[in-house]
Amino acid sequence: MFSANGTGKPINFLMQPDRAVGIIGYGAYVPRYRLPGSEIAKLWTGTSAGSPVKEKAVAGPDEDVTTMSIEAARNALARAAIDPQQLRAVWIGSESHPYAVKPTSTIVAESIGTSPSIQAADWEFACKAGTEAVQASIGMIGSGMGLYALSIGMDTAQSRPGDALEYTAASGGAGFILGRAEEAVAIYQGSYSFVTDTPDFWRRSDEAFPSHGERFTGDPAYFHHITSAGRTLMEMMGTTAADYTYVVLHQPNVKFPQRAAGMLGFKEEQYATGLLANEIGNVYSGSCMIGLTAILDEAKAGDRILMLSYGSGAGSDAFDLRVTEKIDAVRGRATTTREYIARRTPIDYATYCRYRGLLKA
Amino acid sequence: MRNVSIIGIGQTPVAEHWDSGLRDLAAHAARAALDDAGLTNVDSLIVANAFGAAISSQSHLAPLIADFAGLRGVEAYGVEVADGSGGAALRAGYLAVASGAVDTVMVLGVEKSTDMIGSAKVLARNVSLDADDEAMHGATLPALAALIMRRYMFEYEVDLASFEGFSINAHTNGSKYAHAMYRNILKPGAFVKAPMIADPVNLFDSAPDGDGAAAVILTATPTANAIRIAGSGAATDTLTLAERADLLWLQAIETSTNKALAEAGMTRDQINLFELHDSFTIMAALALEAAGFALRGMGWKLAQNGAIKPDGALPISTFGGLKSRGNPVGATGVYQAVEAVMQLRGTAGANQIANARTAMIQSVSGLGSSAFTHILSI
Numbered sequence: 029m030f031s032a033n034g035t036g037k038p039i040n041f042l043m044q045p046d047r048a049v050g051i052i053g054y055g056a057y058v059p060r061y062r063l064p065g066s067e068i069a070k071l072w073t074g075t076s077a078g079s080p081v082k083e084k085a086v087a088g089p090d091e092d093v094t095t096m097s098i099e100a101a102r103n104a105l106a107r108a109a110i111d112p113q114q115l116r117a118v119w120i121g122s123e124s125h126p127y128a129v130k131p132t133s134t135i136v137a138e139s140i141g142t143s144p145s146i147q148a149a150d151w152e153f154a155c156k157a158g159t160e161a162v163q164a165s166i167g168m169i170g171s172g173m174g175l176y177a178l179s180i181g182m183d184t185a186q187s188r189p190g191d192a193l194e195y196t197a198a199s200g201g202a203g204f205i206l207g208r209a210e211e212a213v214a215i216y217q218g219s220y221s222f223v224t225d226t227p228d229f230w231r232r233s234d235e236a237f238p239s240h241g242e243r244f245t246g247d248p249a250y251f252h253h254i255t256s257a258g259r260t261l262m263e264m265m266g267t268t269a270a271d272y273t274y275v276v277l278h279q280p281n282v283k284f285p286q287r288a289a290g291m292l293g294f295k296e297e298q299y300a301t302g303l304l305a306n307e308i309g310n311v312y313s314g315s316c317m318i319g320l321t322a323i324l325d326e327a328k329a330g331d332r333i334l335m336l337s338y339g340s341g342a343g344s345d346a347f348d349l350r351v352t353e354k355i356d357a358v359r360g361r362a363t364t365t366r367e368y369i370a371r372r373t374p375i376d377y378a379t380y381c382r383y384r385g386l387l388k389a
Numbered sequence: 390m391r392n393v394s395i396i397g398i399g400q401t402p403v404a405e406h407w408d409s410g411l412r413d414l415a416a417h418a419a420r421a422a423l424d425d426a427g428l429t430n431v432d433s434l435i436v437a438n439a440f441g442a443a444i445s446s447q448s449h450l451a452p453l454i455a456d457f458a459g460l461r462g463v464e465a466y467g468v469e470v471a472d473g474s475g476g477a478a479l480r481a482g483y484l485a486v487a488s489g490a491v492d493t494v495m496v497l498g499v500e501k502s503t504d505m506i507g508s509a510k511v512l513a514r515n516v517s518l519d520a521d522d523e524a525m526h527g528a529t530l531p532a533l534a535a536l537i538m539r540r541y542m543f544e545y546e547v548d549l550a551s552f553e554g555f556s557i558n559a560h561t562n563g564s565k566y567a568h569a570m571y572r573n574i575l576k577p578g579a580f581v582k583a584p585m586i587a588d589p590v591n592l593f594d595s596a597p598d599g600d601g602a603a604a605v606i607l608t609a610t611p612t613a614n615a616i617r618i619a620g621s622g623a624a625t626d627t628l629t630l631a632e633r634a635d636l637l638w639l640q641a642i643e644t645s646t647n648k649a650l651a652e653a654g655m656t657r658d659q660i661n662l663f664e665l666h667d668s669f670t671i672m673a674a675l676a677l678e679a680a681g682f683a684l685r686g687m688g689w690k691l692a693q694n695g696a697i698k699p700d701g702a703l704p705i706s707t708f709g710g711l712k713s714r715g716n717p718v719g720a721t722g723v724y725q726a727v728e729a730v731m732q733l734r735g736t737a738g739a740n741q742i743a744n745a746r747t748a749m750i751q752s753v754s755g756l757g758s759s760a761f762t763h764i765l766s767i
Contacts (some may be wrong), residue, residue: 242506248407 030159041265043160043163043219045170047209050212051349052176053205053358055103057096057169060367061086063196063380071377072190079195080281081113084309086375087184087199089383097136097137097182100203103362104178105140107213108205110140115205115387116174117165118148121157121313122201123300125150136180147177154229155278156339158179158201158213158313162214165206165343176207183312188237189386196281196305201314202321214324214333218265219314219350222257230339237349240340251286251291257344258336265348268272273331276302276319278338280310301326320349321367329353360365390487394615395765397426397606398727402472402568403599403715411438411445412457415499418602419458423497426606432491434458434465437478437498439719443513444505450710471517472668474498475603475722476623476761482607483621492609495738498720499602506567514598517755519629531595531669533630535587535755538671540636541591545686547591549708552670553580554594554692556712559667562699563709565739569600570715596668599715603723616730619747622648630759633677637686639757642679646751649762657681660764661745662732664701664725666753667710667718675749677705680762704742707732722752722761729765760761 063086065079075345086095105112118137125132133148155234158181165177182201186191209215228249231238241249254277262268269275275294277285282305289299302319311318316337323333328351335347381387401414409417415436423429434455442448451465466476473499482494505513515524523533542548557573563569568712574591583593610634611617624644627633633640650656663682667673674688682703683691696743697705708714708728711721729748731737737745 242504243405245406 041260042266043166043222047170047172048215049166049169049208049213050209050352051204052207052211052213053108054202054321055100055325055362056202056318056365056368057099057103057181057182058085058318059087059091059096059369060373061088061383062195062372062374062375063258068195071106073074080283081196081309082287083359084198085200085311086198086380086383088291090341091184091199091333092124092126093120093124093182093184094126094132094135095198096184097132097180097203098139099345100180100182101136101178102200104153104203104205106356106362108176108178109361110205114178115142115178116147117168117177118142118146119151119161119178119183120180121151121153121161121163122181123152123154123157123188123312153343153355154339154341154342155312155315156345158317159337159345160373162204162206162347163221166219168205168323169208172381176205178203178205181313181317183314185226185310185312186237191237193240194239198309200308200311200338202317203346206315210353213358214349214351217350218261219348220261220264220346221255221343222253222260223343224253226253226309226342228243228342235341250338251288252343253344253354254278254338256292256338257346258278258334261346261348262334267348269298271332271372272298273326274301274323275299275322275334275336276316277314279303279305282306300359304369309315318365322352324355325364327351329355344369391489391609393483393486393607393609395605395618395619395726395730396608396612396615397422397428398604398730399425400568400603400724400727401601402707403570403717403724407503407598408684409501409600411441411447411450411501412453412611414600414602415454416457418499418604419454419460419495419497419705419748420623422604422606428493430460431493431495431606433465433485433494434460434463435478435482435496436465436467436492437474437723438467438500439469439471439474439517440500440502440513443516444560444641445501450499454488454499470759471754472716472718472721473752473754473759473761474719475723475724476763477512479726479763480621480623480753480761485620486609494607495522495604496607497602498717498723500597500717500720501600502718503600512597522629522631529587530755531590534669534671535590535631537636537756538669539614541671541674544637547689549581551689551693552674554697555667555670555673556580558692558697559706559710559712562707562740563713567709569709569713570597570654573712582592586682587766589638590669592702594670596711596716600716601715601717601720601724603727605722605723605726614734616733619766620649620651620653620764622646622652623761624648624758626757628755629755637675639675639679639760640677641757641760642751642753643681645760645762646680649749649764653764653766655747655764659747660703660749662748663740664703664707664710664729664748664750665705666751667712668675668716672753672756673705675757676753676758680751693759699740699742701747707737707742708740725750725752726763728743728764733767
């Protein structure tokens with residue numbers, strides 16, 4: 029938390045803007061198709077058991093990160109109830125941007141009516157690209173550069189057929205419009221980022237599917253970074269797990285966030301609301317962000333939330349949020365995350381291959 | 390020949406040491422062995438390693454490790470015989486001291502194999518097979534072990550469950566040992582249901598690769614708690630499995646065992662424990678047969694009737710063996726020596742074999758292409 033910087037003065041790594049910032053609108057999106065883990069297991073192992081999640085959400089053949097981001101952005105705008113022209117930034121974090129060169133964010137910005145007086149950019153940091161954009165949004169609003177900024181984490185995650193990732197790599201995500209605390213449904217109390225050079229999972233620019241370090245993705249990668257970020261933020265905030273009503277973590281499966289939450293002292297009743305991986309899989313950049321939308325759909329004024337993202341490569345962003353009384357008026361203005369999860373059309377493996385473009389002629 | 394004794398031992402846990410390299414692991418074991426022996430230097434360092442070049446892009450280990458172990462300037466060289474490297478280095482050290490050429494030798498095994506995954510790891514591991522006649526055609530060590538095991542099951546009419554006792558014993562022993570890599574206990578029945586690697590070799594049959602380093606210090610002038618190397622024997626068999634007249638007899642193990650026993654002037658009934666090369670359960674069964682502790686085709690029986698357990702007639706894998714303690718490939722033979730010394734000193738803790746006076750350790754390369762057998766005695 030505090031270390032000497034050579035001058036004898038301690039460094040405070042806690043990030044807090046000059047003026048308080050909060051979430052004024054949030055929106056989720058989950059495509060309707062579901063591929064049960066048993067379908068994947070049946071094909072590759074001959075049994076229906078062994079999947080780390082019940083099923084995963086799959087984007088339809090006419091969906092990509094652009095269209096899905098527009099859906100989430102519209103939901104966030106509906107809840108924020110602001111003129112889109114008041115937005116000063118549209119930032120989209122993803123590892124499934126449809127183009128290698130050409131921003132997703134310009135299409136989304138134009139589609140929701142924010143252009144042309146707008147900042148737009150795509151962010152990349154594996155699964156924490158979306159929360160990295162949130163950190164930047166806090167800085168932008170907190171400094172007074174702009175009144176509102178939209179950050180989205182959205183993915184149509186890739187996985188090589190037959191790889192362990194295939195069970196969980198899913199589609200979906202969420203967006204957050206940040207603004208001044210006075211208008212917010214949840215106010216950022218403080219945030220922190222923890223980053224090292226840890227090559228646990230990667231995809232080079234000319235490759236279709238990611239590679240990963242197998243068991244190395246666990247202890248030295250996910251658990252080390254996410255618990256370091258969470259522990260450090262709580263130390264700097266002077267809090268313990270007992271001070272939070274909810275905790276939401278990046279969820280590559282069900283077991284990892286359960287274990288990490290336990291390591292930080294959290295109990296099931298604190299993480300259950302935001303843990304959606306068993307029903308939608310790992311939506312990568314949108315993972316803990318959509319978990320947060322499910323919490324905001326249920327939270328009450330005064331509830332405190334700890335949010336911990338994780339991105340391979342590797343790093344974790346930690347956010348401490350307090351819910352305000354404005355939440356009750358806002359949540360009903362758009363489709364809730366649970367409604368999206370309940371809107372479900374199961375598909376088989378062959379249909380999954382067609383929708384995800386895995387069939388090569 | 391002079392008498393040779395082990396006066397110092399050192400080791401790291403066998404694990405996925407992702408934050409330590411070859412030199413760190415080796416230096417840790419070397420310093421521990423020097424401290425244990427009460428020495429600050431030795432005359433000679435012999436380094437055993439199998440995959441430094443293939444996995445860590447590092448050969449030329451002897452001067453590197455001498456330097457990092459605080460032995461800069463010492464005579465040092467390496468020994469490589471795949472996963473038999475540790476036993477080979479022990480024999481080289483034994484011969485060096487016995488000959489009178491040097492008085493104290495550090496024999497150090499080190500392996501770093503968990504930084505590489507997937508097909509790259511398979512290719513790296515395959516350098517120890519016959520490149521032209523095996524690896525080129527897609528063979529791997531587990532695949533070749535599976536051929537032998539399948540033949541054994543056919544010839545002697547035994548089923549897969551007959552081998553489970555080897556893995557259950559290894560994990561039961563390893564569960565009591567803090568340095569072991571996998572300390573879970575295997576319940577009866579779990580073995581036959583384990584995920585398949587190369588039918589019939591499954592996940593609970595095959596020893597896991599681990600990182601680690603172990604060192605022993607040999608001398609001609611023993612201290613009070615010195616353990617004598619009473620006998621040493623080595624032999625080879627074909628590298629290529631297909632060249633063997635008898636797939637179910639490990640000739641190198643028979644020959645090296647007989648040589649070691651003859652040199653020690655001992656008989657098999659004097660052996661209180663046997664650290665063998667249980668890289669696969671079939672290797673344990675065949676080692677017990679070729680070493681003369683079981684009749685041909687009956688090695689598996691010793692696992693089934695409990696003879697290999699700590700209180701049995703011939704305890705094996707007393708700290709978990711390769712299966713549970715882990716297989717730090719080129720260092721494994723030195724781990725066996727360290728563990729045998731702990732048994733004979735009476736410092737094996739929860740793994741102590743009662744009244745252990747004489748131990749046989751056997752370091753084997755591949756599927757029996759070479760064998761280095763040593764008999765350690767109080």
